[in-house]
Amino acid sequence: MLKFVKRGIYAGLNACSLAEAVGNSKWRHRRVLILCYHGIALRDEYRWRPALYMQREIFESRMQFLQRNNYTVLPLGEALAGLYAGDLPPRSVVLTFDDGGYDFFAVVSPILAEYGYPATVYLTTYYCEHNRPVFRLLCSYMLWKRSGALLESSLGTQLELGSRLDLRTAASQWAILRRIDFVVQGYRASDECEFARRLAELLELDYDEIIHNRLLHIMNPQEVAALAARGVDFQLHTHRHRLPEDESLFVREIEDNRIRIRNITKQDPVHFCYPSGEYTAQARLWLKSLGIASATTCDPGIAAPDGDPLLLPRFVDTSMQTQIEFETWISGVGSLVRRPGRKSWHTLNLSRERSPAIT
Secondary structure, X not given: OHHHHHHHHHHHHHHOOHHHHHHOOHHHHOOEEEEEEOEEOOOOHHHHOOOOEEOHHHHHHHHHHHHHOOOEEOOHHHHHHHHHHOOOOOOEEEEEEEEOEHHHHHHHHHHHHHHOOOOEEEEOOHHHHOOOOOHHHHHHHHHHHOOOOEEEOHHHHHOOOOOEEEOOOHHHHHHHHHHHXXXXXXXXXXXHHHHHHHHHHHOOOOHHXXXXXXXXXXXXXXXXXXXXXXXXXXXXXXXXXXXXXXXXXXXXXXXXXXXXXXXXXXXXXXXXXXXXXXXXXXXXXXXHHOOOOEEEOOXXXXXXXXXXXXXXXXXXXXOOOOHHHHHHHHHOHHHHHOOOOOOOOOOOOOOOOOOOOOO
């Protein structure tokens, strides 16, 4: 109910031209909206996880709106320099993409090139270096593909999932996914791949087709290098998509990530994005000691000149956001009417709730 009320408010604000007035105001001129995207669907991923994936058509409509309404899309570094120097152009926007999925290479980059828009990709490098589907997401996706089924097979017993797989509800699928987490503890990468292949067999899905289509893959080093050569900005997102509470492990995550991005792109990354948008006061201090210039969260808001550069808010745009909501946030009104202190609902665990072993 609250969601519909909020959308009604947004529609009313747009109808009375308040959004346009705020978008043209000195208040908005002194601020930059950082947009956050995760995936633009290659196939049907947006139906599986609409909070992560967006249809290509919706993404294109967003870019058309920015162009049609004269928003200034800036590179991240340039936007932040202008923000803190008080020298931003009107209606400033930054495009950021978390994780570095293959869909950015295949779908997003051609669209951005068409509009001439710069973008920052916060690249997690473990699955870039070891290029294969993100295991936990792949298992979740395959379970979803058989939603509603009740399967009985001896293969389920062999996989330690039981002879009867109940996929009739989201809750039962989640329980199976948790069981998979337990079963594959300590598995090597090759063992995980074999498990995923056999799970696909159990679910009567074409594993080779999923792999061929690069679903749930991170870009490989060659793709990253090609985009970097075309001007795409690659920045830090940790190597294994996790935020350790131990300082030495935290530093290693950043340095492993930094070294790989530097080697692939020949760029020197100094900006960071918190994995899953989660952060702690201690993490902020460690980033500062590592010379990180900025860090983005998934907390909804518009970046202001008096804000903390290591706690930058963003608007997480997904297929669950209507065009009215998008337009309201782009203008700046969204950050004015949101509930104070509200954190983003966004969560993403790219690797899994347990992270790959450090090697």
